[in-house]
Amino acid sequence: MIAEIGQLSLALAACLALAAGATGMFSQAPGLRLLRQSTTSMVVGQFVFVSFAFVALVWSFATDDFSVAYVANHSNSLLPLPYKISATWGGHEGSFLLWILIMSGWMLALASRRANYPERFFGRVLGIMSLLNLGFICFSLFTSNPFARMIPMTPADGADLNPLLQDFGLIVHPPLLYAGYVGLAVPFAFAIAAMLERRVDAAWARWSRPWTNIAWAFLTVGVALGSWWAYYELGWGGWWFWDPVENASFMPWLAATALIHSLAVTEKRGTFKSWTLLLAIAGFSLSLIGAFIVRSGVLTSVHAFAVDPERGKFILLFLAFVVGGSLILYGLRAGGQRADVGFKIFSREFFVLTNNVVLVVALAVVMWGTLAPIGYEAISGARISIGKPFFNMFFVPLMLVLGAALGLVPVLNWKRTAWQNIKSAVTLLLPVAVLLASLGFYLTEPKSAAVLAALVVAMWVITTHTVDIWRRSRSGRLPPLAYWGMTLAHLGFAVSVIGIAITSTQSIEEDVRMEPQQVVQLGKAEVRFLGVRTVQGPNYQAQQGIFIVTSASGETFELRPEKRRYLAGGNVMTEAGIQAGFFADTYISLGEPLSDDAWAVRLHYKPLVRWIWFGALMMGFGGGLAVLDKRYRRLRTRHDKPALNATAKQSTA
Amino acid sequence: MNPKRKSRLYLAVFLLIAVSGTTATLMVALEQNINMFYPPEEVVNGTAPLDHIIRAGGMVRDGTVQRDPDSLEVQFTITDYNGSDFVVSYTGILPDLFREGQGILVEGKLHSDGMFLAHEVLAKHDENYMPPELMDLAAEIQERN
Numbered sequence: 001m002i003a004e005i006g007q008l009s010l011a012l013a014a015c016l017a018l019a020a021g022a023t024g025m026f027s028q029a030p031g032l033r034l035l036r037q038s039t040t041s042m043v044v045g046q047f048v049f050v051s052f053a054f055v056a057l058v059w060s061f062a063t064d065d066f067s068v069a070y071v072a073n074h075s076n077s078l079l080p081l082p083y084k085i086s087a088t089w090g091g092h093e094g095s096f097l098l099w100i101l102i103m104s105g106w107m108l109a110l111a112s113r114r115a116n117y118p119e120r121f122f123g124r125v126l127g128i129m130s131l132l133n134l135g136f137i138c139f140s141l142f143t144s145n146p147f148a149r150m151i152p153m154t155p156a157d158g159a160d161l162n163p164l165l166q167d168f169g170l171i172v173h174p175p176l177l178y179a180g181y182v183g184l185a186v187p188f189a190f191a192i193a194a195m196l197e198r199r200v201d202a203a204w205a206r207w208s209r210p211w212t213n214i215a216w217a218f219l220t221v222g223v224a225l226g227s228w229w230a231y232y233e234l235g236w237g238g239w240w241f242w243d244p245v246e247n248a249s250f251m252p253w254l255a256a257t258a259l260i261h262s263l264a265v266t267e268k269r270g271t272f273k274s275w276t277l278l279l280a281i282a283g284f285s286l287s288l289i290g291a292f293i294v295r296s297g298v299l300t301s302v303h304a305f306a307v308d309p310e311r312g313k314f315i316l317l318f319l320a321f322v323v324g325g326s327l328i329l330y331g332l333r334a335g336g337q338r339a340d341v342g343f344k345i346f347s348r349e350f351f352v353l354t355n356n357v358v359l360v361v362a363l364a365v366v367m368w369g370t371l372a373p374i375g376y377e378a379i380s381g382a383r384i385s386i387g388k389p390f391f392n393m394f395f396v397p398l399m400l401v402l403g404a405a406l407g408l409v410p411v412l413n414w415k416r417t418a419w420q421n422i423k424s425a426v427t428l429l430l431p432v433a434v435l436l437a438s439l440g441f442y443l444t445e446p447k448s449a450a451v452l453a454a455l456v457v458a459m460w461v462i463t464t465h466t467v468d469i470w471r472r473s474r475s476g477r478l479p480p481l482a483y484w485g486m487t488l489a490h491l492g493f494a495v496s497v498i499g500i501a502i503t504s505t506q507s508i509e510e511d512v513r514m515e516p517q518q519v520v521q522l523g524k525a526e527v528r529f530l531g532v533r534t535v536q537g538p539n540y541q542a543q544q545g546i547f548i549v550t551s552a553s554g555e556t557f558e559l560r561p562e563k564r565r566y567l568a569g570g571n572v573m574t575e576a577g578i579q580a581g582f583f584a585d586t587y588i589s590l591g592e593p594l595s596d597d598a599w600a601v602r603l604h605y606k607p608l609v610r611w612i613w614f615g616a617l618m619m620g621f622g623g624g625l626a627v628l629d630k631r632y633r634r635l636r637t638r639h640d641k642p643a644l645n646a647t648a649k650q651s652t653a
Numbered sequence: 654m655n656p657k658r659k660s661r662l663y664l665a666v667f668l669l670i671a672v673s674g675t676t677a678t679l680m681v682a683l684e685q686n687i688n689m690f691y692p693p694e695e696v697v698n699g700t701a702p703l704d705h706i707i708r709a710g711g712m713v714r715d716g717t718v719q720r721d722p723d724s725l726e727v728q729f730t731i732t733d734y735n736g737s738d739f740v741v742s743y744t745g746i747l748p749d750l751f752r753e754g755q756g757i758l759v760e761g762k763l764h765s766d767g768m769f770l771a772h773e774v775l776a777k778h779d780e781n782y783m784p785p786e787l788m789d790l791a792a793e794i795q796e797r798n
Contacts, residue, residue, distance in 0.1 A: 235749075361675055368679055376687075383690035385708060385760075390686035394678075511725055511745045563749075572749045591725075591746035600725055600746045 003068050006056025007147040010097075010137060013049035013104070016042045017134035024127020028120055036123045043111045043126050046133060047104040054101045057146055058088050067154040070094060070146045076160040076568040078539035086171040087161045092295060092311075093146035095174055099291075100136045102175065103182045107133065110186065110211075117207055124193035125186075132185055135318050143311045160568035163540070169229030177222030177249060181287040183215025184252055187259065188284035191277045192326055195333040200277060205267035208280070210627040212263055213485075216256045217623030223249050224616030235574030235589045237509065237604045239612060242391045247370040248290030251363055255283040258359040260623070261352045269349060269414060274334040275356070281330060285323045286363075292319055293370070344416040351405055351412055358402045365394040396450055403457035403497055406490055407433070410468035429467060433459040440498075444506055454501035461494040485626030492618025499611025508605040511591070515598040523605045524552035525586065532590070532599060540564040540573075545590045545599060547577065563590045585609050688760060692790055693737040696763060703763050710758040711790060714738065718753055731759070731769075734794050743771040750776040756790070 020042035027035040057070075061084045066072040074091045075084055089098040107129045114122055140146070187208045194204040226249060231239040240246060259279040266276045292315040343349040369386045376384050411417065411425040437455035444451055465487050472479050508523045516531040530546040542562040550556050559577030566573065576589040584607040591600030691701040693711040701707055709731065717730035717740075725744050732738045741759050751757060751774065761771035 357671070364675070365679065368683065372683060372687075383708075385688045385690070386683070387686040387688055387706070390682050393682050393686075513723070513725055574749055594720060595722055602746055 002056050002059050002063075003065065003147040003149065006053040006060075007141075007145065009049040009052035009056065010100075010141060010147075013046045013053065013100075014134055014137040014141065016045045016049065017130045017137060020046065020130035021127050021134055024123045024125075024130060026127075027123065033119075036119060039123050039126045039130075040111045040114055043104075043107045043130065046130065047108040050097075050101050050104040050137075053147075054088075054097055057094060057097060058085055060147075061085060061088050064158070066156070066158050067149050067151055068146075069148045069150045072150060072155050072158045074158070074161050076158040076539070078568055079158075079161060079166070080538050082171065083161060083166045087165070089174050090161050090165045090170060093140070093144045095178075096136070096140050096144055096295075097146050098174060099178050099182060100133065100140060102178045103129070103133050103136060103185065106179075106183055106186055121193055121197050121199065124196055125189045128189040128192050129185060132189070132322070135322075139311075139314050139318065143314050157568070160539075160566060160571075163564065163566045163569075163571045163573040164233055166539075167229070167233050169225065169233055173222065173225045173229055176218055176225060180215055180217075180219025180222045180256075181249075181252060181290065183211070183218055184256055184283040184287050186211040186215060187263075187280040188326070191280035192329065195277065195329050198333065200273050200334070202267050202270050205263050205273075205276065206632075209260070209263050209267060210632045212256065212260050212280075213623045213627045216253075216260050217620040217627075219249070219253050219256055220616055220623065221620040223253055224613045224620070227616075228613050231609070232576055232578055235576045236602065237507075237576070237587050237589070237606065239503070239609065242369065242386075242388050244370050245290075245294050247366050248293045251366055251370070252283055252286040252290060254359050254363040254366065255279055255286050258356045258363075259283050261355050265349055265352050269343075271349065272352075274330075277330060277334050279356075281323070281326045285319070285326075288315070288319050288322060291315060343414075346408075346412060346417040346419070346422055348409070348412045348414050351409060354405045355402065358398050358405075362395065362398050365391065365398075396454075399497065400453055400457050403454075403461055403494065406493065407457070407460035407464045409490065410464050410487075425464060429463045430460065433463045436463070444502070446505065448505055451501050451505050454497055458494040458497045458501075461490060461497075465490055465494075480629050480631070482626045482629040482631065485622045485624070485629070487622070488625060489619045489622030492615040492620075492622060494615070495611050495618060496615030499608045499613075499615055502608040503606055503612065506607045507609075508603075510603045512601055512603065513594055513598055514601045515596070520603065522549075522586070522603045525605065526550045527588070527603055529599070529601065531597065532593075535562070537564065539568065540566045542575070543590065543593075545577070545588070545601070547588050549579065549586055549588075551586070557586075559586065559588045561588045561590045563592075580610065582610060583607060690758075693731055693733040693739060694735070696739045696769065697737040697767075701763055703765050706760065706762060708758055708760045709739075709763075709769060710756065711737075712756055712794070713751070713753050715753045729753075731757070733790060739767060739769055741769045741771050741774075743774055745774075747774055748776040752776075 020039050023035050023042070024039040027039075059065075060068045060071050061075050062081065064071070064075065064077050064084075066075075070091060070093045074094070075087045079087065087094075089095040107126065110126065110129065117125070190204060190208040190211070194200045223246075226246065227239050230241070230246075231237065259276065259282075262272050262276045262279055265272045292312070295311055295315060369390050372386060373384050376382065408422070408425065411421050434456055437452065437459040440455050440459075441447065441452050469487060472483075510520070510522060512520055514520060514529040516529060519526055519528045521527075526549070528548045528550075530548060532543050532545045535542050535544045542564040544560050544562045547559045547561070548556060549559060557579050559579055561577035562575040564573045564575055565571070574589050574591075576587055578588075579586040584605060587604035587606060589602045591602060593599055688706055688708050689701075690708045690710065693709070695701050696709050701709065711731040711733050714730040714732045717728075719728045721727070725746065726742065727744070727747065728740055728742050730738050730740050741761075743759070743761075755776065758775040759769060759771040760773040760775070761769060763769050
């Protein structure tokens with residue numbers, strides 16, 4: 001019964017989405033004010049009904065209603081309650097319902113800020129969002145209904161959730177990542193509305209910016225969490241695999257990163273308008289392409305869901321419609337946005353341009369590497385895969401260029417910067433950065449040019465930004481939150497670069513055969529294997545290895561990696577034992593039992609691995625901090641007055 | 654030429670060079686990092702190139718997994734149950750879902766004596782999942798039986 005209520009709610013939400021799409025898009029005539037305003041209520045309605053549907057599915061999981069096919073396939077009565085709830089988004093159908101819930105949540109958030117925007121423009125935004133939501137809900141109802149029943153073939157117990165997903169990471173990673181993916185629909189809707197209303201101007205950019213920033217922040221944290229989850233849960237110590245699905249989340253991130261920078265120029269300088277529009281379209285389109293890659297089964301991946309050609313077709317059609325439609329509109333309306341605002345090479349504009357070029361090239365590389373296997377198979381029928389060196393070969397130099405340019409940002413002004421300022425920054429701060437980098441480099445083993453370059457670039461960014469903070473706070477007036485957000489994010493980038501450079505070159509990895517009481521050297525640390533015992537978990541039985549590690553500084557700790565066998569599905573999973581540290585992780589995982597109590601064991605020493613995610617968190621918080629800036633709150637008073645709207649419209653005409 | 658046109662020309666030339674340079678590098682890099690997939694039949698009949706990094710895959714033949722007692726070296730036979738078998742040698746830890754009789758992928762080099770020296774072994778990620786590379790093969794085997 002509950003499941004049927006859920007399905008009905010979802011169908012009602014679809015009706016509301018259709019109606020809100022219609023009123024939002026087609027009630028522009030002055031006499032239709034009431035109709036226009038009803039859009040907002042219907043947006044609230046969509047959220048309410050989608051929430052009902054979502055709660056109904058959570059309820060079916062919590063109460064072990066195995067007559068619902070999706071529950072039967074992804075849960076089990078032995079599963080602990082928190083995992084039963086997070087299992088709601090542990091498979092294709094439920095995770096897509098979460099996607100729809102988050103989409104409706106973004107629309108609700110938009111609706112709550114409606115006073116900040118002109119009414120007609122905002123009606124279009126909500127209308128576009130509603131139509132997108134309609135597409136998503138139809139996809140759910142017609143190709144992947146989470147509420148479908150298995151009657152009378154109801155199984156006695158569920159098939160269990162994939163053990164890899166029975167983890168804290170799964171509880172938080174998808175909601176945050178989806179908040180980012182779907183959040184990119186907001187700048188997309190703003191861009192389409194701006195083109196329809198012919199008001200691609202600085203005001204549009206200012207309205208878009210906080211939404212884009214916050215979506216980007218979610219995406220950043222979501223991607224970082226995914227990487228962290230892969231690191232500790234897949235059990236083998238890797239933190240990024242250039243797996244197609246990781247790439248699917250990374251591509252919109254690269255586009256969104258370019259977008260937040262380009263939007264800044266459009267707002268402050270009134271230029272880069274067409275480019276910003278294109279990035280806004282690209283960001284959301286890449287989210288959809290990501291969804292297509294993950295859910296249509298075209299690619300080999302850890303994350304791939306079960307294959308169903310119907311779904312692939314639906315997403316491909318939807319994708320063609322959204323991307324094609326918005327690009328046609330772009331072709332028709334984006335021209336003539338030329339603003340003849342000149343700028344010199346040493347200007348913020350030019351450096352944002354550099355940032356955008358680097359990020360878009362990076363995006364092209366990732367896209368090429370991800371989609372080439374599909375294209376190759378379609379053309380020749382042969383199956384190929386693209387090796388990791390392909391991606392690394394491009395990313396190392398690209399990110400170094402990006403960092404080198406980023407270091408100059410605090411010195412730069414809009415339009416042009418006095419040569420004197422650049423010169424003094426380079427002559428004073430670059431030596432400091434090089435000195436700091438050399439100190440770090442001295443400690444590395446093995447040494448490589450790439451590590452030195454990465455350290456110099458990271459220190460360069462850190463030095464210039466820190467000096468800038470000191471210089472500004474000395475002037476007495478505290479800089480605005482947007483400044484702090486930007487600086488934090490830039491420092492985060494540097495921290496991630498250090499983490500990545502050091503972890504990828506300085507890690508120690510050993511696969512060894514260990515007998516009880518045997519001692520193995522791991523870098524400067526000693527690892528003693530005591531043996532393996534059997535322990536009982538709530539829904540699994542584990543072989544638990546006990547290791548005593550004595551680090552270089554004489555500190556001793558114990559690690560207990562496990563090999564778990566889950567009772568419901570019989571799946572075997574490796575649970576690594578990790579001693580996490582700010583400067584290094586020690587990471588042990590159990591392979592398989594060999595002869596006479598000996599085990600195959602993988603030992604890792606991973607210096608600065610946490611910095612990768614710590615830097616990403618800094619970037620995410622930076623993005624969030626910038627949104628809290630006063631200037632975005634002032635919008636309310638500025639755009640309430642109809643007179644001001646009228647002048648704004650005139651200026652764009 | 655007026656200065657505005659001149660700077661525009663420079664920009665166009667710069668973009669052209671950047672784009673073609675990137676594309677050329679992409680193509681070369683792709684060329685070097687493509688790993689082709691070969692089913693057992695092509696590994697055995699000599700279609701698969703020697704000493705190149707390639708991917709191969711099939712079913713692990715029952716009773717062929719042999720571990721070296723003193724190291725992590727392991728050997729097993731991959732088959733398509735249709736007369737094409739080859740031996741894989743791998744040193745390291747096998748994935749959790751590696752079993753006899755199951756479909757797996759190996760990445761590495763084929764040696765001239767017919768031995769496949771793998772540096773990576775990939776198995777299914779869960780009970781329902783099959784690597785797309787193996788899907789055709791699995792369907793074929795099912796049909797024959």
